[in-house]
Amino acid sequence: MGIVAHVDAGKTTLSEALLYRTGARRKLGRVDNGDAFLDPDQLEKKRGITIFSHEAQLKYNDLGITLLDTPGHIDFVAQTEQVLQVLDYAVLVVDATNGLEGTTLTLWRLLDHYHVPTFIFINKTDSVGADPQAVLKNLQKSCSPGCIMFADPLNTDTTEAIASQDDDALTEYLESDQLKPATIQRLIRERKVFPCYAGAALKLTGVDDLLAGLAKWTVPFTPHQEFGARVFKISHDKNDRLTWLRVTGGQLQAKAALVGDEKANQLRDYNGARFTIQQTVLAGDVCAVTGLATTFPGQGLGAEDNLRQAIFQPVLSYAVDPQGNDIHACLTALRQLEDEDPQLAVTWSEHLQEIHVHLMGEVQLEVLQQLLAERFQLQLGFDQGSILYKETITDTVEGVGHFEPLRHYAEVHLRMEPGQPGSGLTFADQCRTDVLSHNWQQQIMTSLGAKEHRGVLIGAPLTDVKITLVGGRGSIVHSVGGDFREATWRAARQGLMELRAQKKCQLLEPWYQFRLIVPQSEVGRAINDIQRMNGSFQLGTDNGVATTITGEAPVASMRDYAQEVRNYTHGQGQLECVVASYQPCHNAEEIINDRQYDPVADLENTPDSVFCAHGAGYPVRWDRLPEMAHFPYMNK
Template sequence: MKTLNLGILAHVDAGKTSLTERLLHTAGIIGELGSVDDGSTQTDTLALERARGITIKAAVVSFALGDVTVNLIDTPGHPDFIAEVERALGVLDGAVLVLSAVEGVQAQTRVLMRTLRRLGIPVLLFVNKLDRRGADPERVFQEITGKLTPTAVTMAPDRVIDLLATLDEDFLTGYLTAPDAFTPSRLRAELTAKVAEGRAHPVYFGSAITGAGIDALRDGIENLLPAKEADVHAPLSGTVFKVERAPGGEKIAYVRLFSGSVAVRDKVPLGDGEGKVTAISVFDNGSAVPSASAEAGRIAKLSGLDVRIGDVLGARPRTREARFSPPTLETVVSPLRPADRGPLHQALTRLTEQDPLIGLRHDEVRQETSVSLYGEVQKEVIQATLADEYGIDVTFSETTTICVERVDGTGSAVELIGTASNPFLATVGLRVEPGSGTSFRLEVELGSMPYSFIKAVEDAVKETLREGIHGWEVRDCAVTMTHSGYYARQSHAHGTFDKSMSSTAGDFRDLTPLVLMEALREAGTTVHEPLHRFTLQTPADTLGPVTALLARARAVPRTTLTKDGTAELEGEIPAAKTHEVHQLLPSATRGEGAMETSFHGYRPVRGPVPSRSRTDHNPLERKEYLLRVLRRV
C-alpha cells in the first residue's frame, strides 16, 4: 500500500481549510462542501475554530487518490499556532502551500516556505481565490519567484522544459540533441524527480470555492509528490506529533509510523521504558476507525501510552526537525474563583502536553501561574479551552516580553562538605562560562561518587538555569563540575540507615543552586531581548514619518530601496515593539504601509535592565534560601 502524508499549509485566510474541504468532496468523502464562515468544515471541529473561522489544532483526514492513500493534515495558518505546524512538518512526505490570488505572498507564507525548503519537503503551490475581486495571478506568480523560490514553474510544457534545462545540464544536452525523445511522460518523470529533490516547485491556480483548478492539483498530488511503500517488516519506528485527551482523561497519541507495525496489546519501546497499546484507530475514508493494528506509512491514534509530543516509539526515524521561533510573550493566568487555583494549574499542565511550547512558571509564594505565548489570539484559545473543557473561568494580566540572560565571562564557586557554612552533606564545585547551547560537563572522575549524585547535580543545574541573576532563563552556558565529595552510607549499630551521617541525592540537589548562582554572579550575565527581522513596504513619500516611527520603536533599518514610488525597508526591531508599530503604521502611511516580521534572535537590552520575579527558593539570597529549604539558617 502506498501512502502520502500530505500537509496543507498557508498564511491565515488564504483558503487552506476550504481547499481541504474541496479535496475531500472531490474524493467522495463528504457529500457537500462545508463552510469556514458557517463553521461546518470537516477538519475544524473545536468550538472556537468554528466560531472564529480559523484552524487552531492540526487535524488529520484520509482519502484515496488513485492507488495512493493520502493522509491529509490540515494545519493552522495563524502565526500564534505555529507550534502545531512545527510538529506536523516532521511527519510529512509532501506539502501544498496555499496562497491567495488577492493578497499574494504574506508573512507566514515566507516563513513556511523557508522551512519547507530547508527540510527538503517536496512542495506544490496552489494560488487560491481566483474567483475573488482583485485576484491577480500573474502578480502573485512574480511574487512567488521573487520572494519564495526562483524554481517555481507553471504547468505549461514550454516552461517546464525551460526550468528542467536550467536545473540539469544533462537534460539540456539531451533535449537539444533529441527533443522528440522527451515525451510528456518522460518530462513528467524528470519533473517528479526534481520535485522530490526539492529543486522544482510546480504552481497551480484555481478556486477552492468553485472547484476551478482542483483536478489539475489532484493530478499533481498523485503524480508529482512522493508516495511511499513503507517497510512493515522492519523494526517499529514512529513519532508522536499530537496528543489529545479522551473524555475520560486518557491520553491519545497521534503517531506517524515510519516502519514496522503495532497491534493492540503490544508492548512498544518508549524512551528508556515501554508502554502497552490498549486501542488503535487509523484514518480511513475520511474518519478515524478502530483497528486491531496499524502498519508503516499510516498515521494512527494510539491509546494507553504515557507520552508527550516528540516522543519516539521504537527506533528513532531519520527525520529533520523544524525549528520555529520560541514564544516571546508571557502573561499571568488567574482564576476568577480562588478555589480554582489548584485545578487551574493542573489544567494548564495538561494543555502543555498538547502544546509543549506553552511554557509554565508557577510561583508558590504568590500563587501565580505564568504561560508563554506567541500572540494575543492564543489567550482567547486558552481562556475558551479552560472554560469549556475544565469549567474554569480565568483572566490574564498584561502581556510582557520574555527575555533571556547570557553569561558574560567565567565564574566559579565551591561548597565543601563538613564546613560550618555548608549544612548539606555534599561537596559541589561548578564553573560557568559562555557556550553554544546549554551543556553540563565533568572535570571530576565519573566514578568519584555514585552516579545518582552526579545526576542530581546535573538536573539541579538545568532547573536553576531557568531563572538567572535577573530572573530570566540563562542560555548558551557551559557548566562544568569541578569538585565533588560525599559521605558514604552510614548505619547505626543495629543496621538502620542514618541520614544525618550519610549523603543523599537531595543534598546535592539542594546545594547546587547556591553554588551555581555564586558562579553566575562572579561571571556576570547580560539580559537580552527578543529581536524580529522586519520588511516594510510604504509609499516613498511617507518614508519620513515611517523612519521616525521606527526610530521611536528602537528599530534599526539595514537597507532601504525605492522603486516605482514604493520604498522597502529591511532591518531589526525589538519584539516588544512590533505590535505598537503595526498599530501606528496605517496612520503614518495613509493605510498603505505593510510590515512583515519574523523572529531573528536576541540582542542586549538597551537602557534599564528588566527583571522577572522568581518562582524558586531564591538561591541568590543564602539566608532566605536556607530558610525555605531547611526551615533553618
C-alpha cells in the first residue's frame, strides 16, 4: 500500500500514525522533530519533506501491510509514479483546509492511469478553516462521484450511494436492500468506489477508522504461478547497488539469475532504514536485491513486461558548472544518480566537454546539488536552465528510406500520422508478408523503437505520432539486419522532411496548470501578468480576502513567476504549478530561428538515402526519394 499526497498534506504524519497505532513503533515520530521513521535520510530531515520512497511493515489484526511512503513535492512525482506501478492499494491524503490542490489532482490522474484502488483520508480536520464536507463534495465533482464517506457500520444512505456506482450492485441492492461485503470490495478494486475517512493524523483521530476500513474492504494480493517481478526503485547503500522490486508471481530465491548472468546476491527485507536478509521472497512481497547492475525502474523480470515510458517527464535542461572539480568525477557522480532516477537523462558532450541534466524544477535542482555535496563531496553549479521542447506533425505522410551500399539492400516505407496528444510515439505493422518477410518486418519494428526519433525543426524529440510499416523491399542475397535499421531511420526522417516542406511540422512546449492565490487588491495585476505570459485563466473562489485564479500557461513564461508573486503580494500570494501537457509553442518561429537547426547536416539523423550503381553506393537527397524508390508509394 502506498500513501500519496500533496506536499504538507500530512502524508508522512499519517504513515507515522499508522505505524504507532498498529504497534510497529512505540513512539509517534514527527516530521518537524526530524524523527519520522519513514524520513530516515539526512537530507529529508534537513528539508522536512519526503524525497525518496521508503518501506515499513505493519500488522493490524489479520491484515499485513507493506507500507510505501512516497515524495509529495511535484518535482519528485517521477519517484511516486514508479511506486504506483507495484501497489495493491493507495491512500490519498487530502488537506481539509486547502482542499484539492493541483498536485492532488495530478496524483489522482496517476492513480487512475495505473488502476490503483484508492482510499482517501481527509486530514487536518482540527485545523482552523477545515471543511471536510466541502472537500468531499469537491472530490465527488473533480475526481469521482464514487468518493463516499465510509463509517462502520455503513448506514442506508451510504450503502445506497455505493450501489449507485454500478448497475449490478444496484440490482443487488434493490433486490435485497443490502450489499454483500464482496460486492463493495469489488467496486473498490474496480475503482468505482473510493472509501473516504476524515480525521487529524497528528492527534491520531480517524486513524483507527481508516485501519478498520482497510482491514474490512481490501482483499489479499493474488499472485501468478510463474515467477515475475517488477522493479520500482534503484538506490545505493554504501558500496551496494540496491534493486527494489515487488515479486508478482512464484518466488524469488537468493542467488537466482535474474538478468542475464546477474544474480540476486542478497534479498533484503527493509523496515525503515534497517533490514534482514531473506533466503526466499514470496509473491506479493517487496525486497531490495544486491548484485544486479543493469536493472531500472519499470523493468519487468520473469513473466512481467517492461512498462512504457513514465507519464511525467522533465521539462527543463541544465548545464553543469564543475566549479573547478574534475569534469569526469562530476560525470561519474551524476551517472550514479541517473541510475537511481533515469529521468535525470545525463548527457555528455565530448566535443564541448559539457554535461547536461534534465529536471522537473527548482526544488529538485536544489536537492540534486545537496546530494552531490553530501554523497560525493562535489560543489557544483548549474546554469539558468532551458526549456525541453518536443516536435510533432499535423498531417499524414509516407516516408521512405533506402539503404543500398555495395552488397547491402533494404527499402522501408512508413506511414506517419498525427497521434493523440500525450500518446508519445506508437508503432504499427500493416505490411503483408508477401511484400516483406516476417523476419524483415520484425527487424523494422525493432528498429523503430530502438532510438529516440528527432524532429526536423530544432532537433527536439518527436512525440504524438503514429508510425505504421506499410511496405518495402529486401534482398535474399544482400539484406542483413543492419540494412533495415538504416532504411527505417532514414524513412522516418525523410517523411518528416516532406512535412517540413509543407509546413506541417509543429513545435511543442510544456505548459503549466497553475493555481494562483492573491489578495483581492492584486487580482488585476495577476490577470495582466497571465495574459502577458500567453496564459489562460478562470477566476475561482473569493473569500473576501483573497481570490483563487486557475488556468494554464507556458512553462517558459511562468517558471520564474513564483518569486514575482511573493514580491508584489508581500508574501501573501501563493503560486502552485504542475506540468500538465505539451501544447503548440507560443513563440515557435522565434525558437526555430534562434536554434538554426539544419536537419540535413545532422548526420546521426540523416533524411537522405544510399543507392547503388556501377558497383558503388552513392547518396541521394531526401527530396528525390519519390522518383528513386524501388517499391511504389502506397498513397499513390
